[in-house]
Amino acid sequence: MTQKATLIRGDGIGPEIVAATLRVIDAVGVEFDWEEVPAGSGANRDHGTPLPSETLASMARTKVALKGPLETPVGAGFRSVNVAIRKHFDMYANVRPALSVPGLKSRYEDVDMVIVRENTEGIYAGIEHRIPPNWSAAESIMLITRFGSERIIEHAFEYAIKAGRKKVTLVHKANILKETNGLFLSVGREIAQKYPQIEFTDMIVDATCMRMVMNPEMFDVIVTMNLFGDILSDLAAGLIGGLGLTPGANIGHDASMFEAVHGTAPDIAGRGIANPTALMLAAAMMVEHVGHADEANLMRASIRSVLGKGEHLTGDLGGSSNTEQYTDALLREIEAQRS
Numbered sequence: 007m008t009q010k011a012t013l014i015r016g017d018g019i020g021p022e023i024v025a026a027t028l029r030v031i032d033a034v035g036v037e038f039d040w041e042e043v044p045a046g047s048g049a050n051r052d053h054g055t056p057l058p059s060e061t062l063a064s065m066a067r068t069k070v071a072l073k074g075p076l077e078t079p080v081g082a083g084f085r086s087v088n089v090a091i092r093k094h095f096d097m098y099a100n101v102r103p104a105l106s107v108p109g110l111k112s113r114y115e116d117v118d119m120v121i122v123r124e125n126t127e128g129i130y131a132g133i134e135h136r137i138p139p140n141w142s143a144a145e146s147i148m149l150i151t152r153f154g155s156e157r158i159i160e161h162a163f164e165y166a167i168k169a170g171r172k173k174v175t176l177v178h179k180a181n182i183l184k185e186t187n188g189l190f191l192s193v194g195r196e197i198a199q200k201y202p203q204i205e206f207t208d209m210i211v212d213a214t215c216m217r218m219v220m221n222p223e224m225f226d227v228i229v230t231m232n233l234f235g236d237i238l239s240d241l242a243a244g245l246i247g248g249l250g251l252t253p254g255a256n257i258g259h260d261a262s263m264f265e266a267v268h269g270t271a272p273d274i275a276g277r278g279i280a281n282p283t284a285l286m287l288a289a290a291m292m293v294e295h296v297g298h299a300d301e302a303n304l305m306r307a308s309i310r311s312v313l314g315k316g317e318h319l320t321g322d323l324g325g326s327s328n329t330e331q332y333t334d335a336l337l338r339e340i341e342a343q344r345s
C-alpha cells in the first residue's frame with residue numbers, strides 16, 4: 007500500500023527545493039501518496055491563517071510530513087508556525103544528523119553522527135522568573151521526568167536499530183546535577199539493557215565537546231537533554247561545514263515532520279538557484295522513518311558523491327549550477343549507483 011504523507015511546500019525557496027526533492031524521492035523508487043496542504047505566509051495570504059486546521063488534520067491523518075521552510079507572518083498570533091506545529095503534535099524528539107561530504111570544504115571528512123535531542127523539557131522549557139528587588143537574582147527550573155527521559159532514549163535506540171547504527175552515547179552532567187541528569191542517566195542505563203545489540207556509553211557534556219572536536223568519528227548516535235542537544239547539534243553542524251546541508255526531523259507520537267534546518271532565503275527565492283540538499287537529506291530521513299532504509303542510503307550516497315565530485319555545486323557552495331542542474335546530476339548518480 008502506498009504510504010500517505012503530508013506535503014507543505016512552504017515559503018521563499020520552499021516550492022523550489024520541494025520540487026527538486028520530490029524528483030529525488032521518485033528516482034530512488036519510493037512512492038508517497040501526497041496530501042498537499044498550505045502553511046506559512048502563503049497560507050496566511052490565501053486562507054487567512056498561517057496554520058489552517060486542514061494542515062494539522064492532514065498531519066494527524068498521515069503521521070508524516072515533508073515541509074519546506076515557513077515564514078511566520080508578522081502579527082499572526084503565534085511566535086512561529088514551526089513551533090506551533092511541534093507543540094500541537096508534542097514532537098518530543100529533534101533528530102539532526104551530521105554527515106560530512108568528502109571533498110567539500112570542512113574540518114573533517116569522516117563525521118557521521120546523529121544527535122537525538124529531547125525537545126520538550128529540561129532547562130530549555132523556560133520555567134524561570136526574576137527575584138526581587140530589582141532583578142537581583144533569577145531562578146530557573148530544570149524539570150526532567152522519567153516519562154520524558156524514557157521516550158527520548160527509547161527513540162534513540164529504536165532509531166539506531168532502524169538506521170543500522172551501532173552505538174548510542176548518552177550525554178549528561180550527572181556528576182554535578184545528580185538528581186535531574188542523574189535520572190536521565192539512570193533511565194538510559196535501564197533502557198540500554200533492552201538493546202544488547204547496541205553498544206551503550208555515557209559521557210559528560212564538557213568531555214563530549216572536546217571529543218567531538220578532536221575525534222568526531224567516534225560518535226554514532228548521541229542522545230541528550232534539551233539544552234545540551236541544542237548546543238551539540240550546532241557543534242556537530244560546524245564539524246561538517248555549517249548549517250547549510252543540515253536536515254532535521256521532529257518526531258512525535260502522533261506525527262513527525264521532516265525539514266531543512268535553514269530558513270526561507272527570501273534573497274534568492276524564485277530564481278531557481280537554491281541548494282535543495284538539506285531538504286533532500288530530510289526526505290532521506292523520512293524515507294528511512296517509513297521503513298525504506300536502503301532507498302534512504304541511496305539518496306545519501308548519491309548526494310555525497312555529487313557534492314564530493316564538485317562539478318555540479320549550487321552557488322552557496324561555490325559552484326555555478328542551478329537547482330535543476332544539480333538535481334539532474336543527482337538523478338544521473340542515483341541511476342549509476344542502482345546499476
Ligand code: ATP
Nearest residue numbers: 075076077268269270271272273274280281282322
Ligand atoms: P528566515 O527568516 O526564513 O530564517 P533568513 O534569510 O533569515 O530567512 P536563511 O533562510 O537561513 O535565513 O538564510 C540565510 C542565508 O543563507 C541567506 O543569504 C540565504 O540566501 C542563504 N541560504 C539559506 N538556505 C539556502 C539554500 N538552501 N540554498 C542557498 N542559499 C541558502
